[in-house]
Amino acid sequence: MNRRRFLNAAAAGTVSLAKFPHHLFAASTPKYATDRVLLGPRKIPVSRMAMGTGTIGYNGSSNQTRKLGYHGVAELLRAAYDQGVTFFDSADAYGSHTYVREALKTLPREKITLLSKTQATTAERMKSDLDRFRRELGTDYIDILLLHVQTAPDWNIRQRPVMDVISEAREKGIVRTHGCSCHTLGALKAAAAEPWVEVDLARLNPAGRYMDADPKTVTGVLQQMKAAGKGVIGMKILGQGDLRDHVDEALQFATAQDVLDCFTIGSESRQEFEQLLKKIPAASVRG
Numbered sequence: 001m002n003r004r005r006f007l008n009a010a011a012a013g014t015v016s017l018a019k020f021p022h023h024l025f026a027a028s029t030p031k032y033a034t035d036r037v038l039l040g041p042r043k044i045p046v047s048r049m050a051m052g053t054g055t056i057g058y059n060g061s062s063n064q065t066r067k068l069g070y071h072g073v074a075e076l077l078r079a080a081y082d083q084g085v086t087f088f089d090s091a092d093a094y095g096s097h098t099y100v101r102e103a104l105k106t107l108p109r110e111k112i113t114l115l116s117k118t119q120a121t122t123a124e125r126m127k128s129d130l131d132r133f134r135r136e137l138g139t140d141y142i143d144i145l146l147l148h149v150q151t152a153p154d155w156n157i158r159q160r161p162v163m164d165v166i167s168e169a170r171e172k173g174i175v176r177t178h179g180c181s182c183h184t185l186g187a188l189k190a191a192a193a194e195p196w197v198e199v200d201l202a203r204l205n206p207a208g209r210y211m212d213a214d215p216k217t218v219t220g221v222l223q224q225m226k227a228a229g230k231g232v233i234g235m236k237i238l239g240q241g242d243l244r245d246h247v248d249e250a251l252q253f254a255t256a257q258d259v260l261d262c263f264t265i266g267s268e269s270r271q272e273f274e275q276l277l278k279k280i281p282a283a284s285v286r287g
Contacts, residue, residue, distance in 0.1 A: 006206075007216035017207060020249040022286045025256035030281035034084030037262050040198045040231025042177040044143055046113045048255075049280065050087035050233065051080045051273075052266030053096035055241070060095035063268050070102050077103035079270055081112065083277060089264040090137070091117035091148055092129065097136035104138055114139065115233075115264075117148035117181060117201075123161040130169055144199055145175045153186030156194040163196050179230070185212045185221070192224040199231040204260065206253040207246070209239030222259035234263035251276075251283040 003024050033049035053073065055063040064073050077088060077100065088103075090096040097116065104112065116133055120126040133142060145166055147159055156163070169175040179199035182188040191197045202225075203211045204218055212218055222232055234254055243250045254263050267273035 007214075007219065017243070017246040017249045020206070020246070020252075022249075022252060025252045026287045027255065027284045029285070031255045031284040033277050033280045039144075039233070039261050040177055040179075041229050042198060044113060044177050044199075044231070046087040046262050047085045048262045049085055049276065050089040050115065050262060050264035051077055051085055052089045052235075052264040053099065054089070054091055054094035055266035055268060057091065057094035057096070060093070062094040062096060062266070064266060065095055065099055067268055070099055073099040074102035074105075076267065076270060076273060078107060080273060081107050085277075086111055087113045087115070087262065087264075089115045089266075092133065093117065093119060093148060097133060101136060101138035109139055113143045115144040115146065116142055117146045118162075119148050120162050121159070123165050126162045126165040130165070130174060134174070141174055141176065143176045145169075145178050146199065146201055147180040149183050150180045150187040150191070151182075151184045153184070153190055155180070155187055156190050156196065167196070177231075181235070182212060185217065188212050188218065188221050192221050192228065192230075195228075197225075197230060199233065200225055201233045201235050201264075202260075203236040204234045204254070204257065205237055205239045205243060205250050207239055207243060207250075209242045210236045219257070219259055222257075226259050231261050232259055234260040237263050237265055247279060248283045248286060251280050252286055255280065255284040 006021055035048040037046050037048055039046050053064045088100055090100050118129045120129050166178045177198045179197040180191050181201035182191050191200050202222055208214050225232055237254045238250050
């Protein structure tokens, strides 16, 4: 089985991760969670892995905030920074801004890349979100701001007033780069074609769990994004936990994708984080 046949099998829903063709996805040298990557046209520096704070995140909370609390999340983020993971992924929907702020109290802000996401649908709400987000995060600027959970195939038309506010914020230095996260294939295709999108947060894993389409189809759209010079961050790398029994396969698949610049995974404990640090380089070269 070659890579194309594997992706065809995934598209047909017949892929078996128990027979994952590791040798087809093996890198010649290990890849690490701490590798430095320059993301998108603005060349925003990030670590290859971002610390996610939104596992099962909705209505202002997530597994991280519910299980760990302020100090637990902060300690986890600080542990990540101490070991070279400097990319923190948050969102208004997760309610994780103030948890990140707690971590930043003892970390150098200029060495951290902060990502957040807004659900604003009006210019007025977006202006308010920019002020509130920065206040909640305890920072003057947000490195990466995304429109969260876009589903409409014409979202880039509907959201133009919001996008204009974010563009103005970028010109003022309040936001460094911007884009969206997509939750349908139509929205993903619109993001690939939309010049305003500089960074996209895309769902990708070898089993097609919680994705916009099968891996082959999604990868094809992401190739268009990369050809247009956009930065792509992978999410749902472990299929929202469904691939816990196939972590090595999922990590190798992610690190082998030229369409992904980096990816976000939400560790729910120090132990999980430490395991990922070890598993990512080992998985990336597994033959």
